[in-house]
Amino acid sequence: MCSDSMYAIGIGEKKDEVLKAYNKLREEGIEVELINNPKTLVDKLLNREIDGAVRGSLSSSKVIPYLREKVGKFYRASILKNPFNGEIFLLSPVGIDDIREDKEGRVKDKIELINYAVNFLKRNNIEPKIALLSGGRLSDYGRSREVDKTIEECEEILRHFKKTDEKLDIRHNGILIEEVLKKGCNIIIAPDGISGNLMFRCLGLVCNLEGYGAILLSKEEINFFDTSRNATWKRYYNAIKFMEKLIKIK
CATH class of the missing domain: 3.40.50.10950 (Rossmann fold)
Incomplete structure (x- = not known):
């Protein structure tokens, strides 16, 4: 046909x-x-x-x-199939220059990215379930200043959405990507574009997780x-x- x-x-x-x-x-x-x-x-x-x-x-x-x-401006989100439940999930950012490098800009970009990703899933009749990833377990706080920064950033984003949309299913589980996939999260926000790109390459190109490319998320x-x-x-x-x-x- x-x-x-x-x-x-x-x-x-x-x-x-x-x-x-x-x-x-x-x-x-x-x-x-x-x-x-x-x-x-x-x-x-x-x-x-x-x-x-x-x-x-x-x-x-x-x-x-x-x-x-x-x-x-736009963001890229890789669409991959979750090996635990067979459903799709979005992984972003995956472009090394999609997110600004300064803390304030990075937080604003991630909030905007999440809003676009939520709208994309809802347009396709999928209930969004968001996971924020940081550089270590939450119990690792204090061991590394770089890890602390990523944890603090995720907590700031979490507070923002709890204030603006308390019904939104969003969580921060530290670095535990395996746990949020097991829980069926379908929007996974990496600490930055470099780590997101590495995650995509490990999952999609090394482990051969079925994927569909990366969609563009923007106002249009x-x-x-x-x-x-x-x-x-x-x-x-x-x-x-x-x-x-x-x-x-x-």
């Missing part, structure tokens, strides 16, 4: 896995175009010549700055999925399939 929508995947120097995804999607009747120019990929999406785009194997350093130039709904150049064909394929589902929900 043919899809009425048109999508594009970026194709860079690493072509093999992108081509596998492209061929599989075409076999299923999904219209996909391969684009080797970062600006063309973004422009076609924003000009509505295509319904959705996946970065594929194009360089992040070429695609992401151009996207920011065109659409303004942008049908763009960021994907690693080191991903297998299945991740590019999954990104398009997930995007198809999102478009049908709207």
Whole structure:
């Protein structure tokens, strides 16, 4: 059965896995175009010549700055499948430059990111359950100034949401990502973009957790999925399939 929508995947120097995804999607009747120019990929999406785009194997350093130039501030959240319950969860930030480095800016960015992530899940009829990750167990407070800073930051964010939305399911479990996944949390906020990127690579690229790429979270709904150049064909394929589902929900 043919899809009425048109999508594009970026194709860079690493072509093999992108081509596998492209061929599989075409076999299923999904219209996909391969684009080797970062600006063309973004422009076609924003000009509505295509319904959705996946970065594929194009360089992040070429695609992401151009996207920011065109659409303004956004965050990236990787969509992965929870190995304990089979449901999806969002992991963010996963871009090394998505969150500001100063404490005040980082807290504000994370609050905004959480609000966007909550809205995304609610639009897709998923009840948000948020976990804030810091650099150690809560009982480790006082052992390392760097860890203390991450714990204090999470507690500040927690206080903010308890005041503004006391019904929101949000918790701070320190560094225990395994525990929050077992509890079914579906928005996991890493301490920063570096640790978030490392978590994604360990879970998605080393442990091969099924994933769908990273969605863009911002004021506007942008049908763009960021994907690693080191991903297998299945991740590019999954990104398009997930995007198809999102478009049908709207």
